[in-house]
Amino acid sequence: NAGVTQTPKFQVLKTGQSMTLQCAQDMNHNSMYWYRQDPGMGLRLIYYSASEGTTDKGEVPNGYNVSRLNKREFSLRLESAAPSQTSVYFCASRGEIEAFFGQGTRLTVV
Amino acid sequence: AQRVTQPEKLLSVFKGAPVELKCNYSYSGSPELFWYVQYSRQRLQLLLRHISRESIKGFTADLNKGETSFHLKKPFAQEEDSAMYYCALIPVSWGKLQFGAGTQVVVTP
Numbered sequence: 001n002a003g004v005t006q007t008p009k010f011q012v013l014k015t016g017q018s019m020t021l022q023c024a025q026d027m028n029h030n031s032m033y034w035y036r037q038d039p040g041m042g043l044r045l046i047y048y049s050a051s052e053g054t055t056d057k058g059e060v061p062n063g064y065n066v067s068r069l070n071k072r073e074f075s076l077r078l079e080s081a082a083p084s085q086t087s088v089y090f091c092a093s094r095g096e097i098e099a100f101f102g103q104g105t106r107l108t109v110v
Numbered sequence: 111a112q113r114v115t116q117p118e119k120l121l122s123v124f125k126g127a128p129v130e131l132k133c134n135y136s137y138s139g140s141p142e143l144f145w146y147v148q149y150s151r152q153r154l155q156l157l158l159r160h161i162s163r164e165s166i167k168g169f170t171a172d173l174n175k176g177e178t179s180f181h182l183k184k185p186f187a188q189e190e191d192s193a194m195y196y197c198a199l200i201p202v203s204w205g206k207l208q209f210g211a212g213t214q215v216v217v218t219p
Binding site: 100 | 119159
């Protein structure tokens with residue numbers, strides 16, 4: 001069972017570069033989420049999608065965009081990366097009971 | 111607005127001692143509450159949800175609506191309990207799943 005798959009696992013960007021983090025789930029879940037994890041700040045919600053075709057802002061959406069391409073895929077885009085976006089990013093999908101998480105993407109912006 | 115507060119960033123306990131992780135929430139309705147755990151080099155995973163009222167790995171959590179708390183407890187900590195623990199809230203089944211800042215638990219022999 002693949003569960004939630006994120007790519008890439010590691011990425012280094014220069015300030016101002018753009019990139020897209022990919023996330024796919026094979027559990028037929030409606031809800032999908034993007035979080036960032038920073039020391040002392042816990043997991044902060046960037047965006048979420050309650051179903052295919054819908055997205056909504058979380059706590060820290062500035063500097064990010066998302067696309068719910070279909071039921072399986074939910075991508076996160078950084079249009080112009082900033083050092084403040086250095087973080088570990090997690091994608092998750094949720095069924096009726098629990099959320100399942102990807103392995104994370106460690107992003108460094110220099 | 112919904113909010114989850116975990117006041118302790120770090121809890122250091124000895125093996126065999128009791129451990130309690132505090133979680134307080136603010137939400138006007140009746141949310142669903144969870145505890146998630148992240149062991150070293152593993153993915154975040156569900157530990158407990160308040161609806162199930164079960165004990166997992168010796169941990170229990172009681173929802174106190176009056177105090178808006180959902181503290182996690184274990185009477186005898188084990189070394190394998192060392193991990194990061196997150197309290198989480200979701201207002202409705204299709205809503206925003208929000209996490210607290212997390213508590214790092216270190217169990218020493």
